[in-house]
Amino acid sequence: MIVAEKKPMEEIIEEVKGYNKILIAGCNECVTVCEAGGKKEVQVLASALRMYFMNQGKEIKIDEVTLERQCDHEYLEEIRNIIDQYDAVLSLACGVGVQFMAEKYFTTPILPGVNTCFLGATEERGFWTERCQACGQCILARTGGICPVSRCAKRLLNGPCGGSTKGKCEIDSNVDCAWQLIIDRLKALGRLEQDYEKLTPIKDWSTDRAGGPRKVVREDVRI
Amino acid sequence: MRLQYPDTIRVVRVPCTGKVDIIHILRSFEKGADGVYVVGCMEGDCRFNNGNIRAKKRVALAKKILDTIGIGGERVQMFNLSSAEGPKFAQYAVEMTDKIKELGANPIKKAFKKKAA
Ligand code: SF4
Numbered sequence: 001m002i003v004a005e006k007k008p009m010e011e012i013i014e015e016v017k018g019y020n021k022i023l024i025a026g027c028n029e030c031v032t033v034c035e036a037g038g039k040k041e042v043q044v045l046a047s048a049l050r051m052y053f054m055n056q057g058k059e060i061k062i063d064e065v066t067l068e069r070q071c072d073h074e075y076l077e078e079i080r081n082i083i084d085q086y087d088a089v090l091s092l093a094c095g096v097g098v099q100f101m102a103e104k105y106f107t108t109p110i111l112p113g114v115n116t117c118f119l120g121a122t123e124e125r126g127f128w129t130e131r132c133q134a135c136g137q138c139i140l141a142r143t144g145g146i147c148p149v150s151r152c153a154k155r156l157l158n159g160p161c162g163g164s165t166k167g168k169c170e171i172d173s174n175v176d177c178a179w180q181l182i183i184d185r186l187k188a189l190g191r192l193e194q195d196y197e198k199l200t201p202i203k204d205w206s207t208d209r210a211g212g213p214r215k216v217v218r219e220d221v222r223i
Numbered sequence: 224m225r226l227q228y229p230d231t232i233r234v235v236r237v238p239c240t241g242k243v244d245i246i247h248i249l250r251s252f253e254k255g256a257d258g259v260y261v262v263g264c265m266e267g268d269c270r271f272n273n274g275n276i277r278a279k280k281r282v283a284l285a286k287k288i289l290d291t292i293g294i295g296g297e298r299v300q301m302f303n304l305s306s307a308e309g310p311k312f313a314q315y316a317v318e319m320t321d322k323i324k325e326l327g328a329n330p331i332k333k334a335f336k337k338k339a340a
């Protein structure tokens with residue numbers, strides 16, 4: 001999923017001050033799971049902001065809504081008939097949701113309420129780690145199911161580098177060396193010979209960000 | 224055991240302090256409460272394993288939010304006691320009431336009164 005973090009309250013106050021009618025919009029998907037922008041976070045933020053402004057003697061309208069997703073037209077359409085009641089929307093969706101909403105509601109400022117961090121997994125409640133950088137050419141079949149693009153600090157395809165020490169990466173002794181993990185898993189799978197001993201050719205990075213903004217077109221499902 | 228505690232306190236019963244969420248604390252202030260305190264079981268004695276630890280973290284976050292928005296985090300507090308400590312319940316009620324009296328009314332109410340005046 002997409003992992004995001006709540007923005008500090010101080011930053012959000014700076015973003016929204018100056019607007020008098022604000023809609024806080026949560027998203028029911030990834031940001032709900034990582035407890036950054038779901039219905040609960042919308043409620044807490046709305047209550048806190050209302051009190052902040054009340055305490056300043058200002059009467060600001062702050063309403064709440066949580067959409068199924070903010071990265072799909074059909075759910076974003078659900079606020080079309082109320083959007084004109086607001087001077088601004090504070091979206092707690094990932095950066096995709098914020099932008100998609102901004103494209104749809106061109107004359108309403110749509111502000112981000114979270115910092116979108118990475119594609120990752122929930123290791124345990126309250127602890128998320130990165131797993132994928134969406135490089136567009138997945139090589140997990142050859143790397144024992146461990147991604148060196150997202151988990152090796154140098155994105156090495158033929159690792160490890162000389163800095164790998166006791167299974168840890170040279171950037172931080174608390175970070176696993178991705179290549180140590182790859183070798184350990186390939187050993188366990190009995191695939192060291194086939195997968196590790198062969199040099200991986202230069203990767204085509206044009207499907208990564210190096211090729212500019214990307215798109216996926218599926219003629220078979222387009223109508 | 225019949226014990227007296229200040230009648231300004233409104234008791235909201237929950238099955239476990241783990242049920243208390245940040246929004247409950249914030250909404251109380253939004254509706255004009257001057258202070259909120261959560262009374263849970265002793266740490267390590269939660270019937271649901273860690274409900275009171277969750278409550279402690281939520282109280283801590285509520286404090287932080289209330290500080291940021293100018294209401295004052297010291298208006299929220301967590302107390303722990305065992306179910307056999309009735310007198311302590313009354314004692315905490317007095318302690319909290321004294322503290323809130325010292326801090327004065329919820330600033331939101333003050334801000335609105337000033338505006339109305
Ligand atoms: S190789 Fe690319 S697509 Fe596969 S997990 Fe790593 S970053 Fe993601």
Ligand code: SF4
Binds near residue numbers: 151153162170171
């Ligand atoms: S120590 Fe391992 S993870 Fe770190 S940069 Fe070198 S090969 Fe990559």
